[in-house]
Amino acid sequence: MAEEKELNQALPEEDSDIEARHEKRMEEMSTLLSQRRMKALQTLLEEQDEYDVAEFLSELPEQQMAMVFRLLSKEQAAEVFAELDSDQQEYIINTVTDTELGGILDELYLDDTVDMMEELPANVVKRVMRIATPETRALINQYLKFPENSAGSIMTAEYIDLKKYMSVREAFARIRRVGADRETIYTCFVTSRDRKLEGIVTVRDMIMADEDAEISSIMDENVIYCTTTDDQEDVSGLFSDYDLLAVPVVDKEHRLVGIVTVDDVMDVMEQEATEDISIMGGVTPSDRPYMRTGVFEIWKNRIPWLLLLMVSATFTGIILSSFEDALAVQVALTIFIPMLMDTGGNSGSQASVTVIRSLSLGDIEFGDLFSVIWKEIRVAVLCGCTLAAAGFVKILLVDRLLMGNESVTIPVAAVVCITLALTVLCAKVVGCTLPMLADKLHLDPAVMASPFITTIVDAISLLIYFGIAKTLLKI
């Protein structure tokens, strides 16, 4: 203990930022481990938050990880275990004895157990199921049946249920008795004899109320709840809209079957944002962190999109080849194709990104389609005119005068700039319409982000370009 204190004092009390303080804690643990001072390490680990311990473990080689894991107390071991990646969980399960594994399973919250079971290979699942108590086994089986990303799949069964007729004193006695292994005690759920949800009462209300008050007199009957099949994204919306710490999950008969807590919802928010961002970038979302994803898996997540988009680009090729003669006469037109396509693509993705995010935040819905289109048209006119004016000046100054390209005439510049304005208009309309249509068709609007919009807008911009060129330049 003395040497440990010394170590703590050697480090400055105040650090520059959150990251630095985290690094410092990691280093302390590494130092003790490398010096093989296992007793001191054990004491230090006990004081750490389970997240930091899990972080520390996950940077160790597997054998060493399993060894350090065994230094943890039974309770902390379960908490740390829940924070580990599925690979590491699997390794630990394979190295501990049945008794040790039983201990971990006892302490794990049900939602963490279910998360783990979904990732483990079949033979490991079998062993876990054999060791779990029959009660836990039945619950796991029930939970595994809920559809992925539903409220049922993220809920936990460890909540506090109270009865209407209890007094606040009795309620506190119950919390003290069963609270230790409940995921949250701050929101308690009042249920009838047939397990129907009748109301919620917070510990805050109970502390503020008289000890003799009846729960029925202080509970809130206007409960914000969700059902087992509700989408987890909608559930997380409830938390941020209503500032909740826990939401009850009911089945079709309005019976309370579980709760979702705010910490699970924060993970959902992170995961949903990652998914949206991945899909918008044309990548199939992956559950695993980038550094732990294999090259082959990354390839599998990316190649279908690239192939699909490459094949769709055939249309631009077809359009270009049908205007091959026009291009042969006016090679100057070719110079501006990339600029027109890029600007169109960028204008379109601006609109689509804004609309996709607004849809997922619930700011707009399909009913707003026409007001969104009307707004985008006005924005497009402003953007299109600005770009056309700037483009005209740039083309004549840079491409004609500075670069001395004689074939870039004023009519060519005019064709380019008119195309620019019209392309921006089409791009913005396509960019805002497609995500909303996708949403209406119950597809993920994020699919309609820049890669697809770009491909579509490319074709449109080329058609406009050659249409106008043919008319104005008489080719």
Place this chain on the structure above:
Amino acid sequence: MAEEKELNQALPEEDSDIEARHEKRMEEMSTLLSQRRMKALQTLLEEQDEYDVAEFLSELPEQQMAMVFRLLSKEQAAEVFAELDSDQQEYIINTVTDTELGGILDELYLDDTVDMMEELPANVVKRVMRIATPETRALINQYLKFPENSAGSIMTAEYIDLKKYMSVREAFARIRRVGADRETIYTCFVTSRDRKLEGIVTVRDMIMADEDAEISSIMDENVIYCTTTDDQEDVSGLFSDYDLLAVPVVDKEHRLVGIVTVDDVMDVMEQEATEDISIMGGVTPSDRPYMRTGVFEIWKNRIPWLLLLMVSATFTGIILSSFEDALAVQVALTIFIPMLMDTGGNSGSQASVTVIRSLSLGDIEFGDLFSVIWKEIRVAVLCGCTLAAAGFVKILLVDRLLMGNESVTIPVAAVVCITLALTVLCAKVVGCTLPMLADKLHLDPAVMASPFITTIVDAISLLIYFGIAKTLLKI
């Protein structure tokens, strides 16, 4: 009351989903308002969550909104007020009396007041400051000085502080006495006489402990905290990593100055994801929901990026014009320019999107640069070969045989496919490197998303294309 009950019963108890139940509550309120049954509406409003009331109000015309707002009790009025948009807050401030405004300010949590002050026009701010109590005024002034997006700017001063030597019983007495106007009571903060943070204790620990136990014996001294200047994104990371409900904010002297609560952090997470997504789509992020943002403001958020990107596209123009002769000889080459550019852009944005998200989740950092590049190179080789093979078949089958374009020869197809593979390689490397460099330079990595990557990769792919074409086709 009788008629209200009837109305509640007329609606089915169980609805299909969260959205439907929300709509139903909105409709109930609208019906009562349109029937001018103000007494029943007042009773109904009382039962609603403040978020639903705010939603309902924000869909009313301003005059009607202010009228319904006055039906609310003083406490609910403040809660609803905090949920309104700044335009609506401004309108209400301008219609209520000084006494009413004073009442609202008394009930508002300090962080909500500060949020409001940041958005209000100067003359309204003046009136609010005049009406606020001198104590609140001093706090507002202090809070407004914290940099935007810092922990200081989102913290609140309404927390429960306890002393080490208190017993659990005394602590509960204190919570009962002052808890009513504290944002959270579940995490209490133990401070020394000079306000230094000594530990935290949760209500859960206190409920589980003996009533006579001393706070010092149950408090946790290993506190996860942040400082006033920490970035709000890092603070929100603490919540999701450590599953917290509240985090203490300390100043440079380690004195407790405020707390950040989990509900504020969920807003931060949403806001940060929106910002990342906007920037990745080439749009300056806006605080206002899309439907309430003016056309001119949207234009202002989008046009700088479009102009910048259009001007950068000059390079592709320059490259194309320097190969004008080559293109005149082999017009067939033009057909594949869009496909090459798009595929390059898509490959690059896949890498950049993945890396940007991993950076913001803390999965990778600058030190991982070389392992990230190495991983992307291997992925690029896999993707590039797949695309080149698929492209070769497609070009010969579709473009040459099906479309009957004789100028698309096997050497041309070879040039296109070799370019494809090399472009994908460059695109992936550029796509993963630039966001990491931006992060290192303390720029937002999200800036280095598809629009910029596309522009850069366009130029690269053209250079590769013509380089290979010149060599292989001898033009």
